[in-house]
Amino acid sequence: MLLLSFLTVALAQGAIARVWLAGFDFGCGNIQGRYTASGVTPPLLSQGRGIDGAGQMRHFVADDGLNVFRLPVCWQYLVNNRLGGNLDANNFGIYDQLVQACLDTGAYCVVDIHNYARWDNQVIGQSNGAVTNDQFASVWWQVAARYAGSSRVIFGVMNEPHELDITAWATSAQYAVTSIRDAGATSQMVLLPGTTFTSVGGFISSGSASALSAIRNPDGSTTNLIFDVHQYLDADSSGTSTECATNGVNNLSTLATWLRANNRQAFLTETGGGSTASCYTNLCAELDWMNNNSDVYLGWIGWAAGAFGADYELAETPTYANGVWTDTGIVASCVAGKF
Template structure:
């Protein structure tokens, strides 16, 4: 029996495969601030001025030159579902058209996959001071909160609009936190039910509580590990959405990488294995120093060596970062992972010093370029000629 288990372990390791690899496109959540104590100043904002989803030229570089097949595209619920009508199935159609144009460019024009990312921390009605402002969705004690049913209605509407695009992946919510884990699961389930009710077969990725942090998955008095496996997807096409930064407090705000990914993801990986679940890590990043170079390499290799992980997006690209940095620099202006991005003063930015130097060589030479996104993955091929 031990020899059989050993052989099974070898085969499992040998079959470990990353099917999807790319970057998180940040910018659709930009341009909202608080002024004169007025929640939501900057809503809806002007597309192309306060916020933007992608830059097509940047996506071109990441696909055509870097051979990435996955982009996570952030947006705000309050722009898609205006405050005047509330969270649900009534959309701002002009805003939706801008968003769909970005998704279609990634998936139809470039042939890559796109994760739809409501960047709201499981909150709605005031994104002016994210990640803490706004009412927790489904909080029955807050009369201003959107309901779990409304969250389901929103996802039913959005899913129905993309159900015929097999390269669209539904990321249910960015980083729920400071709420009961049972409520995260309840909201996730309402979204899954609504999505499947439309007939959409698309891959879903669902978050946990506690910022969906991999290191914290089994920790605390209300851990994700006790409950998040209890979701039900009749198509068995739902994966777990994980974020994992490498600095001291896992926030992605510090320049020193000290949190070893293999150590901090071990318990999560065992949980995934126990419940036969797959995962994406859709946010991680590091500074342009030797310690982070090593840990970022370890992170990518860890995912590649454990078949519980099928995809990843590094944080972050996007057209509106300029010389500002999305993570991991102690507020130094070192640019982003957007092609052409530079640091303050015109020096090489994180695109050159982290993406091209560290992450690009670790992008698998073969990825899935056709067919439905799935927890099972698909045919692996080199970048289409």
């Protein structure tokens, strides 16, 4: 997937196209934020799994014109499963290989903690204090301090919070924002997700838009604090079917009206579809609509490449043979060059 103060202006001139590079998130690949170290699958040739995430990104940039990648990772992986602990030198070093490979392409790189607002089923800042806002702030301070000098790093506060108190979650997200800025990352974009899996369709009705609007930078501004939203196009909006039942424009349009009225912007950091006729129609229509509304939608990210194999329903993972990368049908039809 793809996708700062100077960048805000640039993004408003046209949508940003991206792809997810999945793999570091597989160890917490459930909605309760539980961790299985053996599940982590780094999309790096250096890790001996035959997955060339760096090569995929170089291809997406050079051949498809994409310019942002989302790089999900488990919180537990970063700190070697020590809640409140320091970044683990080995694990963070491996993850940083992917970040540096992304930066080397000239693209923007979203560092995304992929824990659903949880640590092993305990909601950050809720769940009777089992996982505190200070612990959450600590990991973000450490990560941001590492990338404060990289203007093309974007910070994704959390993937898909759900089933929580949205006002309390906004307080947790404020802790993260304050830590990121205090660590020296004062100008990069920070992505703020809401509850109900940060869905576009529920972003207003869930109270997410209102609660997250209160989050501020230390100087009191909302500069580069961007709402993080997701939308899938299958019949139940779960992103588990190869078929697309809708183009999602009604949901996007409703939120766009709110964003304009409140002088805010959003980033669609997850969407996608299978390589099927219905998705060629509906996903292409969604992305075309977004490109025409880039004043409030800074861009979109397609789920997912990286460690996903060709048998995954929404695979955007290109294949490599004889020196040539070949895109999946949905990438070739709806993602490449669509901005």
